[in-house]
Amino acid sequence: MTAELPLQDASSLWKPKRDRAKLTQLIVQIICGAFAAISILTSFGIVGTLIFDTIEFFSRVPIWNFLTDAQWTPLFSSKKFGIFVLISATVMIAFIAVLVAIPLGLLSAIYLSEYASPRLRQILKPLLEILAGVPTIVYGYFALLTVTPVLRSIIEQLQGFLAFIPDLKIFNALSAALVLGVMITPMIASLSEDAIYSVPQRLRDGAYALGATKRETITSVVLPAALSGIVSSIILAISRAVGETMIVSVAAGANPVLGFNPFESVMTMTAFIVQIVKGDAPYGTTIYYTLFAVGTTLFLMTLVLNIFSFWFVRRFREKYD
C-alpha cells in the first residue's frame, strides 16, 4: 500500500518532534550569549568602579595636588598625595627589570628558534614555561630572602675598593627589579620566539645565497622581519612589570620616596594598594578612595602600553604569504 502513495505523502509519515529540541537550543543560546557578555560586563565593571571611586577621591583631594605634590603620606596627619612618588618607583623598577629581561629574553628567543636542535627545543620550552608559571609570590620570596642577601654581600665586597657604592637596604628596589626582570623574561622569550620562528625560511635562504653568515642573516634579515612581534612582546612585558604586585610588595619595601635610587627601599603603586588592603581601609574614608585613584593611574599606564603594543604590531607587521 505505501509503495503506491505519492512521494509527498510518504515523507509526511515521518514527523520528528523538533519543538523541544528547538526550544532547548534557544535557551542554551541565550544562556551562552549571556556568558559571553560577562567579558564585556567585566570591562565595564573595571572601568566603572575605577572611575566612580576616583571621582569621589578627587572631590576630596584636588587633582592638582595629586599631580604635583612631591610627597606621598596618605596615612600621616598632614596628608600629601603626590602620585609621582609612586610612579617614580614603579617606572624605575620596571626599567631595571626590562634592562635585565630584554637581553636575556631576546637572546634565548633567537637561540630557541634558530640554533637549538628540535630535541633541545622540546626540553627548553617546557622549562621556560615553568619559569613563566612560577607564582609571583614565590619570586617575591626569592627576591627578599635569597637574592637580597647575595647582592648585599657582593656589594660589601665591592665597597672594599669602590667606596662610593652606597649600602643596599634590606628592602631595596634593585633586587625586586632584577627578579622582576627574570619573571618577565619568559614572556619576551616565548612571544619573540613565535615572531622569529614565523619568519619564512626563504628569507634566510636568500641571505645565505648572498653569502651572509648565520649571524649576519639573523641580525640583518630575520630580526628586522620579526621586529614588530619582538617590540610588542617587550612592551607587553613592560606592562606586566608595571602591574606586578607581589615581588615589589615583598622585596622592595614600603617607603614612598621620590627619586630613582635602586639601593633604597621604595614604594610602587601596587605595593601601596597591598599595604592599604592589608590594614584597615573602611569604606567611605579618603584612604579607601585613594586605592582607586592609584588603581586608575596603574590601569591607565598599562592600558596605554597594551594599546601601543597592539598598534605597533598592526602598523609594522611584515606579511608573508
Place this chain on the structure above:
Amino acid sequence: MVANNSPADSSRVEPPLLFVQNLEKRYGRDKFFSIALSGAVVILMAILAWLLISIFLDGIGSLDWQFLTSFQSRKAEKAGLLAAWQGTVWLMVLVAILTFTIGVGAAIYLEEFATDNWFTRIVEINIGNLAGVPSIIYGLLGLTVFVRLLGNITNGSSILSGGLTLTLLILPVVIVATREALRAVPDSTRLAGFALGANRWQVVWSHVLPAAMPGVLTGMILALSRAIGETAPILVVGAAAFIASSPTGFLSKYTAIPVQIYNWASRPQDEFHDLAASGIIVLMVLLLLMNATAVILRNRFQKRF
C-alpha cells in the same frame, strides 16, 4: 666590470678588493654570537635551578605532617598550613565550577552559535584587552562589586567573593583555550550531525564538545594553575592573614596558600621564612601535579583529526 678593461681606469682598485670577504673575522663574530645566545639560555636555566633549589633547601626542614595539619600560630614551631590549603581547595573548586560553566558556554556561543557580528567582535576585543589588565585591578573590581555592593549575598570577604574575583581573572584564558579546542574539531563532524537531522546544539552537545574535551580540560587546568598562585587579587578582596579555623562553606572567611606565604615571608623572624618556603614547596608541588595532569590529558586523549 666593463669599465675595468679600459686603460683609463687602471688606477682603480681591483674588483676582488672591493668586497673584502674577511671570512675569518666574520666567523669569529658568529662564534661569539652563538656563545652569547647559549649563554643567555644557560643563565636563565641556572636562575631557575637556583630558585628551585634554594627554596627547597629553605623549606624542606620544616615541611612535615604537623605543618600540613596545624592551624596558623604565633609560634613558628606550632604554625601550619591547614587553614590555608583548605581555603585554597575551596577556592579552586568554586573557581573550577564557575569558569568551566561560564568559559565553555561563552566559547561555544562565540565559536558555534554566533556569526561574525558586532557583538562577537566586541567580545573578542574585550577578551584581548582583559588579558592585559593587572591582576590587582581585578582585586579592586572584586572589592567594589563582590565585597561591597553584593556584600549581603557574598558575606563580604568570603570564599565566594574571592572565587568570583579569580573567575573573572582567568575567564579570558579559559575562553581562548576552549575556542581553540572547538576549532580543532573538524567541520565534517558537524556536517555529519546536521545531515542526520540534529540541530546545532545537539551536534555541539553530543559530538563537538566531547571531541574537544581534552583540549578544554587542558586549558582549564592551566588556567586554574594560574589562579592557584594568584596573591594580589585575593589579598585585595580580603583573604585574611590570620585564620585559625577550617572554612565551613562558601560564605566563610578564609585564607589561601599564597596569602599565607606572603604573610610568613613578610615577618622579620627567620623561622617564619622557613615556613614560607615550606608553603612554597606545597604550592609548587600542587602546580606540578596540575601541569602534569594537563600534559597527560593532552598527550593521551588528544585526537588528531
